[in-house]
Amino acid sequence: MHTDETATYYTATKKYELSFPSLENDIQAEVVIIGGGFSGIHTALELAEHGVTDTVVLEARYLGFGGTGRNGGQVMAGIGHDLDAIKADVGEDGLRTIFALSDLGPQIMRERIARYNIDADFCSGYGYLAYNARQAKTLRSWEKDFKSLGSPHEIRYVEGADVKQLIGSDVYHAGLLHMGGGHVHSLNLLLGEAKAVSEIYGVRIFEYSPALQIEYGDTVHVRTAKGSVRAKKIVWACDGFNNGIEPELHKSTINVYAYNSMTEPLSDELIKRISPIHGAYSDIRPVINYYRVTNENRLLFGSSTSLVEHIPADLKAWNRKLMLEVFPYLQDVKIDLAWGGPMASTLNLFPQIGTLPDRPNAYFVQGYSGFGVTPSQIICKILSEGILGGSDRYRLVSSIPRASIRGKDQYRALLVTLGKVMHQTSGYWHGRR
Numbered sequence: 001m002h003t004d005e006t007a008t009y010y011t012a013t014k015k016y017e018l019s020f021p022s023l024e025n026d027i028q029a030e031v032v033i034i035g036g037g038f039s040g041i042h043t044a045l046e047l048a049e050h051g052v053t054d055t056v057v058l059e060a061r062y063l064g065f066g067g068t069g070r071n072g073g074q075v076m077a078g079i080g081h082d083l084d085a086i087k088a089d090v091g092e093d094g095l096r097t098i099f100a101l102s103d104l105g106p107q108i109m110r111e112r113i114a115r116y117n118i119d120a121d122f123c124s125g126y127g128y129l130a131y132n133a134r135q136a137k138t139l140r141s142w143e144k145d146f147k148s149l150g151s152p153h154e155i156r157y158v159e160g161a162d163v164k165q166l167i168g169s170d171v172y173h174a175g176l177l178h179m180g181g182g183h184v185h186s187l188n189l190l191l192g193e194a195k196a197v198s199e200i201y202g203v204r205i206f207e208y209s210p211a212l213q214i215e216y217g218d219t220v221h222v223r224t225a226k227g228s229v230r231a232k233k234i235v236w237a238c239d240g241f242n243n244g245i246e247p248e249l250h251k252s253t254i255n256v257y258a259y260n261s262m263t264e265p266l267s268d269e270l271i272k273r274i275s276p277i278h279g280a281y282s283d284i285r286p287v288i289n290y291y292r293v294t295n296e297n298r299l300l301f302g303s304s305t306s307l308v309e310h311i312p313a314d315l316k317a318w319n320r321k322l323m324l325e326v327f328p329y330l331q332d333v334k335i336d337l338a339w340g341g342p343m344a345s346t347l348n349l350f351p352q353i354g355t356l357p358d359r360p361n362a363y364f365v366q367g368y369s370g371f372g373v374t375p376s377q378i379i380c381k382i383l384s385e386g387i388l389g390g391s392d393r394y395r396l397v398s399s400i401p402r403a404s405i406r407g408k409d410q411y412r413a414l415l416v417t418l419g420k421v422m423h424q425t426s427g428y429w430h431g432r433r
Contacts, residue, residue, distance in 0.1 A: 008070045008339045009262045009300060010187035015119050018191050020198070023058065023209040023227035030054040031387065032222050032229045034211050035237035037068040038186075038372060039365045041193050042380035043235055043387075045112075048201035050388055055203045056229050058222065060210035063194055064187045066241055067343050071373055072260060072290045072302045074280045075109065075182045076126060077102045077146060079375045080350035082430055089400045097396060103149050105374035106180050108381065109189070116200075118192030121295045124153070125279030126181030127166040129174075135284055136174035138431035143176055153180035167281055168273040169326050183280035183292040186373050211245060216359050233387060236364040239372070240344035244409075246364075248356050252346065252402040253367045256416050257311060259340035260302035261319035262294075263333050271297050274327060286427035287420060289322055299323070299330070304370070307424065309416035315340055345369040345419075347403045351376075353383045354398035363387055 030052060033040045036059025044055050059065070079101060080086070087095050113122055130136040136159060143157045158165055159174035166175045197203045206224075215221040220234040236246055244250045271278070271293050280292035291301040301323045305312075312318035315338035323330060346352055346367035356362040365383050368375055379397070386394035408415060427433045 007337060008260070009294070009298070009337065010064070010069050010185065012337070013185065013296065014191060015188050016191035016195060018063065018194060020059075020063070020205040020207045023206040023224050023229070026228045026230075027056065027204070029056040029204070029229055029231045031056070031233045031235060032220065032231040033057045033235040033237055034222070035059065035239065035241070036063040036194075036205065036207065037066045037237065037239065038190060038376040039237035039239060039380055040235070041190055041197065042376055043237060043365065043384055044203050045193050045197045045201075046381055046384035047387065048197050048203055050384065052388070053201045053203060056231065057203065057205045058209045058211055058224065058229070059205070059207045060241065062207045063205070064190045066239060067341065067368075067372055068190050069187045070260065070339055070341050071186055072280070072300060073183045073186050073292060073373060074126070074282060074290050075106050075122075075184055075374050076282070076371065077106070077178060077181055077374075078371070079105075079378055080348075080371065081369060082349070082426070082432075084430070085348040086350050086400055090396060094396050097393060099145070100149065101378050101393070102146070103151050103180055104381075105377040106182070108377040109184065109374065112193065113189070116192060116196040118189060118196070120189040120192055121185040122182065123184075123278060123295075124179050124182040125277040126178045126183075127277065127279055127281040128176040128178065129163075129167060129172045129281055129283045131171065131283060131285070132173050134431050134433070138284060139174055139176040141431075146178060151180050153178065155179070165276060166279075167275065171326055172283075177277070181280065181374075184373065214246070216362060218361070220361065233361045233363065235383070235387070236362070236366070239366050239368065240342040242344075242366070246356075249364050249366060251404045251408070252352060253344040254405045254408045254412060254415060254419075255342035256304060256309065256345045256370070257340055257342055258302060258304040258370060259312065259315050259319060259338065260300060261316060261323070261335050261338040263299045263301075263330070264336050266297045266299065266333065268297065273329075274299060284432050286423040286432055289326065291323070291326075298336075299327075305420075307417065307420050309413045309420065311340070343368065343370050343372070347405060348400070350400060351379045352400070352402050353379060353386070353394075354402075355386075
């Protein structure tokens, strides 16, 4: 079964008709970035805002072809999944430092949208949802943690009948409203950033220009089919589309598939019933359902298989079943479109940044493990600090070891299934099931 990675809600409703040439000559730059998704464009923009504008971005297909153009658009707090997974690597102080960055992603996004006048349909309001008392206890803890960061936004725990203030569903025991989060049209955000970085800062972007060969050294030489780039520094920002061209990075992530669907347009009354806050939502199970309403009065609903990794034969039917478990009153609503694709995950479910071994001018960012829309803003800011000379938080995050995933190419589905079983089991002990 093929998952259509091109026909999505985002490609159907994009507001920027940008196109960039393919690379057809030999050029030079200070930095060359491989990948034209959030990681590549965020990093290019961060560097440009700090004076490094002699940057080239090479995209194998078109901007937003990967996860950036087919995600849920959820604007969530935090960076990774359960931060306890990296506690042994960073210690208590490091863990506090990383948790203190939780609100930074939405803040960067809001500021960037305002600064460059990006039309990305940003809407505030996020609901974290609990199915039972165990998960509700976790939400209570999250409420305390989130408030400890001094957020200027409303953060409020609800349970029982009050859950209906957040979400029009009877399946949840409790909820946590965080008005600092929300949702965004991720492809329009990316394209708006690309427009700014190319038109304002002069960063050169090339589409349909896959990197075919890399020669490392004091100067990095990247060859494409019809041209090449020589640069002082390289940034690998391919995430789930490395495809083995850089084996050192390929071995430490594994692709997991996620699937989304889009309903037909709904009435104002039905949208209000589904989402009184016109917001975005997810439960807090190890493998979450996530969904949101859109400016066009549609419901976007997404998830991944909870245990056995597989590609459903009928994505519309698969997503519809999950949607009706939450909203049974949508029985007569049509699913207009469904899509899916890979996302790079790491063993500790935390993003990876740093430099390749013995290659101090070869940087990388990858492995958002399904949480990339907002955390990528934080991670790419930290990565750019490393490229620009270093920072304490770059040294902290880049110090987290990358574990290799053996057998990933031969046994991907089996290994992901085993990982999900372990993640579900761990979720029980961490109040997520």
